[in-house]
Amino acid sequence: MSAEQSPKIVIVDESPIRAAILEDGLREAGFTQVVHIREMQSLLARIYAVDPDIILIDLENPSRDVLEAMFQVSRAVKRPIAMFVDQSDSASIQASVEAGVSAYIVDGLRKERIKPILDLCVSRFNAFAKLQEELERTKSQLEDRKIIEKAKGILMKVKGLTEDEAYVLLRSTAMREKKKIGEIAQSIITASEMLK
Amino acid sequence: MTAPLRIGFIPLVDAAALIVAVDKGFTAAEGLEVELVREVSWSNVRDKLNIGLFDAAHLLAPVAIASSLGLGQVKVPIAAPFNLGINGNAITVSPALHAALMQEIEGDRFDPLATAKALARVVAKRRKAGAEPLTFGMTFPFSTHNYQLRFWMAAAGVDPDEDLRLVVLPPPYMVDSLANGHVDAFCVGAPWNSVAVDLGIGHILHFVSDILAHAAEKVLAVRQVWADKHPDVVASLVRAAVKAAEFIEQPANLAEAAHILAQPERIGVDAEVIQRTLTGRLKISPDGTLRESGRYLLVGREEAGRPDPVQAAWLYAQMVRWGQAALSPEAVETAMAVFRPDLYDAALGRRPPEQAPAAFGAFAGPVFNPDNIPGHLEAFDVGRWKA
Numbered sequence: 208m209s210a211e212q213s214p215k216i217v218i219v220d221e222s223p224i225r226a227a228i229l230e231d232g233l234r235e236a237g238f239t240q241v242v243h244i245r246e247m248q249s250l251l252a253r254i255y256a257v258d259p260d261i262i263l264i265d266l267e268n269p270s271r272d273v274l275e276a277m278f279q280v281s282r283a284v285k286r287p288i289a290m291f292v293d294q295s296d297s298a299s300i301q302a303s304v305e306a307g308v309s310a311y312i313v314d315g316l317r318k319e320r321i322k323p324i325l326d327l328c329v330s331r332f333n334a335f336a337k338l339q340e341e342l343e344r345t346k347s348q349l350e351d352r353k354i355i356e357k358a359k360g361i362l363m364k365v366k367g368l369t370e371d372e373a374y375v376l377l378r379s380t381a382m383r384e385k386k387k388i389g390e391i392a393q394s395i396i397t398a399s400e401m402l403k
Numbered sequence: 404m405t406a407p408l409r410i411g412f413i414p415l416v417d418a419a420a421l422i423v424a425v426d427k428g429f430t431a432a433e434g435l436e437v438e439l440v441r442e443v444s445w446s447n448v449r450d451k452l453n454i455g456l457f458d459a460a461h462l463l464a465p466v467a468i469a470s471s472l473g474l475g476q477v478k479v480p481i482a483a484p485f486n487l488g489i490n491g492n493a494i495t496v497s498p499a500l501h502a503a504l505m506q507e508i509e510g511d512r513f514d515p516l517a518t519a520k521a522l523a524r525v526v527a528k529r530r531k532a533g534a535e536p537l538t539f540g541m542t543f544p545f546s547t548h549n550y551q552l553r554f555w556m557a558a559a560g561v562d563p564d565e566d567l568r569l570v571v572l573p574p575p576y577m578v579d580s581l582a583n584g585h586v587d588a589f590c591v592g593a594p595w596n597s598v599a600v601d602l603g604i605g606h607i608l609h610f611v612s613d614i615l616a617h618a619a620e621k622v623l624a625v626r627q628v629w630a631d632k633h634p635d636v637v638a639s640l641v642r643a644a645v646k647a648a649e650f651i652e653q654p655a656n657l658a659e660a661a662h663i664l665a666q667p668e669r670i671g672v673d674a675e676v677i678q679r680t681l682t683g684r685l686k687i688s689p690d691g692t693l694r695e696s697g698r699y700l701l702v703g704r705e706e707a708g709r710p711d712p713v714q715a716a717w718l719y720a721q722m723v724r725w726g727q728a729a730l731s732p733e734a735v736e737t738a739m740a741v742f743r744p745d746l747y748d749a750a751l752g753r754r755p756p757e758q759a760p761a762a763f764g765a766f767a768g769p770v771f772n773p774d775n776i777p778g779h780l781e782a783f784d785v786g787r788w789k790a
Contacts, residue, residue, distance in 0.1 A: 247576070248585060269573030271444040275475065276544050276571040300477070301454045309446070 214260035214320065215240040219250065221268060225335045229263070232331045236323065251276065261321070262311040263328055266304065274311055299325060306332040351389035358392035361399045407436035408636070411448045412461035414441055414670040415574065416593035416680045417488035417621045419660065419702055421461050422670075424640075424647035426663045432646075433639035441668060444573060445543045452624060453479040459640060461487055462624040465545040465718045468738045471627075472719075474728055475544065480737075482630040483622035484637055484746035485644045486714075489707040489761075491620050491680070491700035492548055492611040493596040494555070496588040497581055498689070500525070500537065501606040513694075515614045515766045519559035526566050539563075540572040540580055540589035547611075547620055548590040550721035555614050557785035558767035563725075564787065581605050592620070593680035593700065594672045600686050601676070607687035612698035616764025617705070619714035622742070630746065641750035648703030657681060710742035711760040716773035724780050726787030735776060 216238055220226040226243045233241050242257050244250065247270045254262060254277075264271050299322075303309060306329040312321055355377065362373035377395075381388040410425075412418040422439065424430050430437045442448045445463055449470060452460040467481040496504065507524040510517035526537065541548040553563045563569050572580055577595050580586045582604045589595075590611070599605030611618065623644060630637050651660045657678055665674035679685050683699030686692065701707040719738035722728035748755050763771055769782050780788055 248580075251570070266447050267443060269443040269575060271446045272543050272573055273571045275446055300450070301456075304447075304450050304454060304456065309450070 213239045216261045217259040218243045219264040229331045260313050266307045302329050308332045354392045358395040407438045408458045409438050410459045411440045411442045411457040417491045418461040420644045420648040424643040429643035429646045433643050459625045463546050464619045464622050467624045469545040471741050480627035481624050482627045482743050484743045485623040485641050486710045487621040489701035490612045492592050493607050494590045494609045495596045495599050495605040496608045500587045523559040523561050537567040537587045540586040551611050552590045562785050594676045597676050603689035610699050617761040638750035648708050652703040709747050710744050712739035712742045715739050715742040720776045723788050724786040
């Protein structure tokens with residue numbers, strides 16, 4: 208591999224969205240040779256066919272253990288593979304494991320070429336986790352809104368309140384009881400169903 | 404300690420003593436707050452333990468040794484104050500391979516030498532016919548499964564690196580891989596062998612206890628530096644695990660233990676399947692044939708929990724035999740020092756037992772002697788090691 212040439216990177220990830228986010232980031236940073244493997248069957252054969260310099264795998268993937276076999280002496284392995292992180296680099300390994308990604312590097316690749324790739328990997332994985340968290344939050348907010356609407360309707364009907372008054376009652380109760388407004392709304396719905 | 408201990412595990416029945424120790428309240432009784440974290444790969448468990456994201460872990464015994472030797476990974480000295488399980492693995496083969504073996508077998512079908520010789524004949528026939536080599540699945544390069552398969556087949560002259568393919572497969576993928584013909588056989592822990600038999604796609608050929616009567620399987624692993632820093636916590640963990648192991652071994656507690664282990668966030672399979680493993684009464688064939696063994700998986704019997712450094716030396720010898728580790732007296736010492744019966748005895752406040760630990764009872768080769776590993780390895784024809 209010449210110094211100018213972009214290293215060949217394989218991404219092993221069953222999440223197509225996360226893999227796309229990572230692949231985009233790598234391409235933007237000038238790494239043009241990126242291959243995404245989604246199919247876990249015959250994983251090693253697929254990897255050998257690509258013959259990558261770097262393999263990135265998400266830690267939720269049980270097939271990570273399959274990759275460990277690449278360390279072993281075997282006729283199937285074209286080039287030796289070593290985990291890049293050496294004893295002195297525990298900060299890097301910690302950051303990547305915490306982000307949920309692991310990197311396997313073929314021997315001989317210069318360390319300073321690996322660092323930006325791993326950093327990018329960590330930041331993209333963290334970005335994806337944040338994105339997922341936001342999605343979850345939005346989803347539960349939507350869910351909450353539906354529940355609050357329903358509880359408001361019950362209060363309006365039972366207590367003869369206007370919509371605004373019903374909301375104020377929900378909110379003040381939530382504040383007094385130090386609970387989420389969604390929880391108060393849910394208990395109103397539950398109670399009204401029990402009293403039906 | 405203020406923060407709860409984080410302990411990683413892989414959903415396998417040999418994590419029983421750890422899971423029951425926490426879920427039955429034995430750790431809480433010792434004043435420990437524990438969060439069990441279910442993991443998907445041994446690599447994850449190892450790395451999270453090594454960098455301190457886990458305080459302790461359910462770990463393959465050979466991984467603990469490889470970690471201390473810096474083989475295939477960053478070198479982090481590990482201490483194992485408790486042995487999680489003796490034996491517990493089985494070799495399962497596809498119906499087609501089972502039929503081929505039974506056609507070739509001479510002698511008792513539970514005799515590992517007879518089955519290994521039958522395998523050698525099947526391998527030779529396939530080669531002559533120009534068929535693809537057989538593929539065997541196992542769980543990790545540094546695993547008991549890898550060494551047990553190799554030990555078995557090599558006894559009849561089958562070279563595991565030349566005559567067939569040994570591939571790593573995550574345990575949850577084993578059954579699918581056997582069903583779709585990706586592998587012809589596998590060696591794995593419970594419950595996966597029983598799952599394959601129940602689905603009608605596999606026959607249990609051997610309990611690993613047929614091959615080695617008493618083999619260390621998983622350990623409760625902590626970092627050596629962590630053990631030095633928190634001796635009281637280590638002792639509490641050991642005591643809780645010992646109590647849990649005793650609890651599990653009581654027949655009256657079997658159903659409760661199986662129920663605890665079956666929970667979705669723990670092992671997540673039918674309690675009945677787990678109970679089969681714990682009793683050693685397993686269905687070995689899709690036609691319902693049962694086989695019972697008192698040696699299938701030992702959790703607390705025969706001092707299963709007390710780590711035996713000779714077991715560590717044997718595992719290291721397998722690494723040497725198959726070219727994973729270079730032979731050196733220092734490495735033998737390092738490997739043996741991973742298994743810590745001293746921490747186990749200290750936790751229980753007792754002297755070392757006078758009786759010697761149970762022997763391996765290997766079906767082939769001379770009695771293992773940790774003081775003469777090269778001499779021991781000389782006795783085996785097939786191997787990758789260089790003196």
